[in-house]
Amino acid sequence: MILVTGATGNIGPALLRELHAAGVGPLRALTRDAARAVLPDGVEAVEGDFADPTSLKPALEGVRSLFLLSRLGSDAEILETARQAGVEHIVLVSSITVQTHPHLGPAxxxxxVERLLKASGMAWTILRPTQFASNSVMWADAIRGHETVRAPYAETALPTLHPGDIAAVARVALTEPGHHGRTYALTGPEPVTARQQVEAIATALGREVPFAEISREQAHAQMAAVFGPEAADAVLDVTGGDVNPELLMVRDTVAQVTGAPARPFHQWASENVDAFR
Ligand SMILES: NC(=O)c1ccc[n+]([C@@H]2O[C@H](COP(=O)([O-])OP(=O)(O)OC[C@H]3O[C@@H](n4cnc5c(N)ncnc54)[C@H](OP(=O)(O)O)[C@@H]3O)[C@@H](O)[C@H]2O)c1
Structure with a gap:
């Protein structure tokens, strides 16, 4: 049994579809609200909340492989609950900032979490993705309302990653030999700026989307209201304020692990254009 967490998020649905299409099973999906979860055929939804690790016990029953998103609850307790349930292998979604910005709090x-997993006695595979293409959904309200998209660091080009490629790497790590004890830094195939991302969304929509660069201070004021000032600073550093060659680097890890090239941002934009209509 494989349990996929974040089953209704950016990576989980693609991972479940890939596993199901490959005939892998049985599959189980974790969600806090099974009534709302839309899942591929053949996938069992089980409720559980990372905020209360004991609530994960029913979902973990019989599970041997776990796809786990980090930092959504008490990771130490979640790992221990998984170990006690008999989980043998965890594929963990961490972040590339562990190696690019280790001084920041989230990193x-x-x-x-990576250290705890490695010390847990369970087999592990660690995925360290860079910024997701799906983060651009934060502009959906402005685009739907025909307003100007406002973003800082408009010309900073990051190798933004299609969440489907994280899913593809996870599927291989969960189902094929040779991936235990491996850490994979994952990026998209090319650097892309915020301005270019908005242009790609505009192309997918078939209309112009106005864009304006804003200052770090303006962006911080908006983000701090939602995430708090420290998290806002960390996000602003890693999206333009304090980038470094390690963060900007395009890597071929997706292709090496899956055999297929990483997908460019414009592909994500055309696949998800309805989010902006
Ligand atoms: N976004 C990025 O650029 C980025 C970059 C590097 C690393 N990461 C990491 O990648 C992972 C996914 O990030 P994302 O932004 O794309 O998130 P996401 O997949 O959109 O996360 C939402 C998913 O997590 C589940 N979830 C949220 N809180 C939960 C809780 N308390 N208990 C159980 N499930 C919960 C939700 O399930 P329900 O609502 O159905 O319960 C939903 O399926 C995170 O670990 C993040 O730290 C993200």
């Missing part, structure tokens, strides 16, 4: 937290 240090991810590094600690």
């Amino acid at each position: 240090a937290e991810n590094l600690e």
Whole structure:
């Protein structure tokens, strides 16, 4: 039995579809609300909340392989609950900031989750993705309302990653030999700026989308209201304020692990154009 967490998020649905199409099973999906979850055929939805690790016990019953998103609850307790349930292998979604910005709070937290997993006695595969293409959904309200998209660091080009490629790497790591004890830094196939992302969404929509660069201070004021000032600073650093060659680097890990090239941002934009209509 494989349990996929984040089953209704950016990676989980693609991972479940890939596993199901490959005939892998049985599959189980974790969600906090099974009534709302839309899942591929043949996938059992089980409720559980990372905020209460004991609530994960029913979902973990009989599970041997676990796809786990980090930092959505008490990771130490989640890992221990999984170990006690008999999980043998965990594929963990950490972050590339562990190696590019280890001094930042969220990166240090991810590094600690990685350390706990490695010390747990369970087999592990660690995925360290860069910024997801799906983060651009944060502009959906403005685009739907025909307003100007406003973003900082408009010309910083990052190798933005299609979440489907994280799913593809996870599927291989969960189902094929040779991936235990491996850490994979994952990026998209080319650097893309915020301005270019908005242009790709505009092309997919078939109309112009106005774009304006805003200052770090303006962006911080908006983000701090939602995430708090420290998290806002961390996001702003890793999306333009304090980038470094390690973060900007395009890697071929997706192709090496899956045998297929990583998908460009414009592909994500055309596949998800309805989110912006
Ligand atoms: N976004 C990025 O650029 C980026 C970059 C590097 C690493 N990461 C990491 O990648 C992972 C996914 O990030 P994302 O932004 O794309 O998130 P996401 O997949 O959109 O996360 C939402 C998913 O997580 C589940 N979830 C949220 N809180 C939960 C809880 N308390 N208990 C159980 N399930 C819960 C939701 O399930 P239900 O609502 O159905 O319960 C939903 O399926 C995270 O670990 C993040 O730290 C993200």
